[in-house]
Amino acid sequence: MNFIVNILSLGIPFSVALLIASLGEMFNQRAGVFNLGCEGIMAMGAFLGMLVPYSIGQGGPTSGMYNVLGLGLAMVVGALLGIFFAFVVVTFRAPQGIAGIGLQMFGVGTAGTLFRHFIGGTQSVPGIGNFPIPGLSKIPFIGPIFFSHNVLVYLAFLFVPLAWYILFKTPWGLRVRAVGTNPRAADSIGIQVNKVRYQALAVGGALAGLAGAYLSLAQVKMFSDEIIAGRGFIAVALVYFGHWHPVKIMGGALLFSLAQALQLAIQGQGINFPYEFAVMLPYVLVIIVLAFSRESQLLGPTSLGIPFNREKRI
């Protein structure tokens, strides 16, 4: 029983970076653009997020405020990188796959270089501590699993219904879905297709930045070159996995992270199981589920990856 509680209470905070990044990527893709540069934006977010508390706030009494500043900076720069990406793929209609890989390398490389310049070696920050919710966190089993995490964990899960609401119940969400599915129709009815795509990419970038900062401030509490460890790419895969729907994406993020927690637990418990296989587990699981989940083309953004050009008929 304890083993299960451990896995669950470990897996849930693990899922947060993936969840935030993939919800951001969901907005990108719903608007018809896939951003493979997510990983790069996350790396920048991770570096900038810890830079502020590290360089000015180190452990001081107001470190909470510096954490917030760090998160904010990560989001702002993330949004700017999203807009830069939009400039390349929306305005100049560059192929999205290639441009995304470029952004990924740029982000990871820049973050690493800046890190060596400003911080240097492995330095940890106090980061964002846990905030067990009074009362609720005392409930046996439920408490440690759901109510003993840092604030960002709670916020990330609140963001799932919020993202759903934005996507399906607001005019902006309607525009996003329309430009990702049939930009020509959206254009003919007066929607500014490229403007909406810019906005969606800015939102996606901000969330990717936040996800990165979560890793360096709340999960690992330090920065390293490998801190993102492919989570940006997993986030992109999770969007497909979750059929562009916030709730299913959350399911995917949880599945992956719980498998990861299980994997760590197996290693930690010294169970006699080849650790190489344990490490593979989460990835294999995602591939299996992807292979068996039926593609619902009808619901997804059918113009994903296609730049919009009004005077071109195709």
Added chain:
Amino acid sequence: MELTQKKITNLRMEHITKRFPGVLASDDITLEISEGQILALVGENGAGKTTLMNILMGLYQPDEGRILINGEEVHFRSPNDAFAAGLGMVHQQYMLVANMTVLENIALGFKAAWSPYKLDLGMVRDRITEIAKKYGLVVDPDAYIWQLSVGEQQRVELVKTLCLGARFLILDEPTSALTPQETDELIVLLKNMSSELSIIFISHKLQEVKDLSDKITILRHGAVVFEGNTHEHSPSDIAALMTGHEVDLPLNEEPAPEGVPVLDIKNLNVKSDRGFLALKDLNLTISSGEIVGLAGVSGNGQRELAEAINGLRKVESGEIQFYGENIANKSPHHIIEAGMGYIPEERNTEGIVPSFSLKENLILKDTEHDEFSNHAFLKNKAIDKNAEDLRVKFDIRSPNISIAAGSLSGGNIQKVILAREISRRPKFLIAVYPIRGLDLGAAEFIHKQLLEIRREGIGILLISEELDEILDLSDRVAVIFKGQIQKVLDRKDANRRSLGILMAGVKDDQTV
């Protein structure tokens, strides 16, 4: 631009010129229309009708020329500007988002319902109800677009345009996918509406043009070749002016062929997209060398039948015997290789790959055959020659054979599909609305082609809502109603009246 409620008493397009790579789509066009008038814009496929209207709506920028409303020059940089001035357009290719509901599609343009944090769908719903009542146009606001038939989508487009408050309507081939009855209703509706708004109406069906319009403008190769008052000209005059020669639709007057049954459908059950049975124990047999017309109001199972035969829709139970083999639930590839030809209803999504070139689209089904491929390599010379030949033979209007098929005009896309399917010489052909969107000259040509391949012994299932087309071409006529064949008539027994009664679902024993 400010939203105005001002009336459009006069709209004028002056010296409009628009070039696309290799095409002069609009050649110094001047056009004028006053309040309460209905102007019919006609011309062959690729003449430039849609382009001109896209310019008027701010979708394309003209290279030269200007637009004046009530004598004042206007600049439409996007459709928003055109909406603001009171213009609205129903496009030839529907502008609907397939994975959203009717309600959401209309809300997309209904800015009054947009508050920053909430989309007021209730307000849009009320507006739809209001328009539906006022004009008698019934749509289901909660249906997803992908669930609707083409005819229903067309109605949604019209409702959408009216909901958004258009005071000047542009209708680009609005009747091409409507049933004859729906067409009649639309004509009456538009006539009534013309008291309060001006309409530009594009159609290839000259009887409609005659019934509806006050003035007529004919385009050819991007230029105006004729302008006049509709009541002074007969439909056949207009046809001759349009094509440059007398149009004479051919008739199938030959004796019934003595072929053997080649397509034998037994107790076929197939579900629709919405999950209910669209075909219920349907039976139909077609022999080689005969044309069987399938008459019926659209939505009675025609689409499902065509898709099931071609392996594009799951068969729940029953058999489709094709040259002695049951092809039910076989793969489309298998069925194509067995000799089935198919002219699908949805030309852009099923008939062509829009981003592929014209010549590639013409060999899509034959990429594995020796004619066009040499083991792993394509035979480019043969492909080019094939495309050049078909372009001339089928009069496909395009600057060259390497242009993306999606950039062709609607009617020319249809010609590409027809050219491919007919020239492949299949053993059997399913033709769904083969002349939808074609100009009269092209329709005449296609009908001749269908009769020619019939003479070669190819059986044809002709699915159409145009009774004239069915009566002109068929050896036998089968009437479909609610997923079953009501009755199969010989040509001599079929006429508009008898078919109309059967199509409405009246069993024959009640009529005699």
